[in-house]
Amino acid sequence: MPSRPVARPSSVPSGVPIAVLHERVNQWYADEGRKHLPWREPDCSPWGVFLSEVMSQQTPLARVEPIWREWMARWPTPAALAAAPPGEAVRAWGRLGYPRRALRLHEAATVMVERHDGQVPATPEELLALPGVGAYTAAAVSCFAFGIPEVVVDTNVRRVLARTLEGKAFPHLTLNRAEAQLAADSMPADRESANTWNVAVMELGALVCVARGPRCDDCPVADLCAWNLAGRPAYDGPPRRGQSWHGTDRQVRGELLRRLREAHAEVPLGRLEDAADDRLQVMRCLDSLVADGLVEPLSGSRYRLPV
Secondary structure (H helix, E strand, O other), X not given: OOXXXXXXXXXXXXOOEHHHHHHHHHHHHHHHOOOOOHHHOOOOOHHHHXXXXXXXXXXXXXXXXXXXXXXXXXXXXXXXXXXXXHHHHHHHOXXXXXXXXXXXXXXXXXXXXXXXXXXXXXXXXXXXXOOOOOHHHHHHHHHHHHOOOOOOOOHHXXXXXXXXXXXXXXXXXXXXXXXXXXXXXXXXXXXXXXXXXXXXXXXXXXXXXXXXXXXXXXXXXXXXXXXXXXXXXXOOOOOOOOOOOOOOHHHHHHHHHHHHXXXXXXXXXXXXXXXXXXXXXXXXXXXXXXXXXXXXXXXXXXXXXXX
């Protein structure tokens, strides 16, 4: 749960000197972090930061950047996106995955226009009230767009803290209260350091302390890391199954949306029902896309993106 930094103890329960941890991770980010990403540029607008945070959920940044640039060129403000048909947002989403995010972005832009004079709201409370915005996105936008040092906790942050401070190979499958508290307790007290820490520890998890094959030899805190010092014990928690793709409903939904995006017109059912070998699966996925608001059914068994 996001909270602003307060005075921290000199070390967390593992005995790791937290001030040294902050200093090294923040310095590593200054030297090695991907500051060339456009949403990390000092002149990036809050809207650009907001877009990047929504787009990068469960999506590699290398795939996000070209789509982000296209969106910013086409819809540089919330008002520009809100004025476009929602189907255009879905079309422009391309193959980023989880396309409902495109609709939520359109809805959020509309709310920004209606309630916030076309601006991205700054506070976590206002951000949480936007469609599709959860605790992570609200905290991240508050921090990265407005310099409010909320506690930002994503999968990468959780993994770094689990290894460094708890001596575990992986965090729990889902964020729990204890992990949220650990993240809050690990924040620097100084505002500027806290804001840097939020992006730095996230970046460390994305580039060095990765899930598979962590690059401990390149880690700035390897000599402090409880997991590394314990000999990198194997994970002994619940199974962590990777997500399959081929033959899944997600793949079929993606193929249906691809055909609708590329058509730029109404599409008859006959051009959709062979999106998978199993026609019943196709129809089930098509129905789910309609239920999610991503596809509009028309008379004569025709479909289109929402307008």
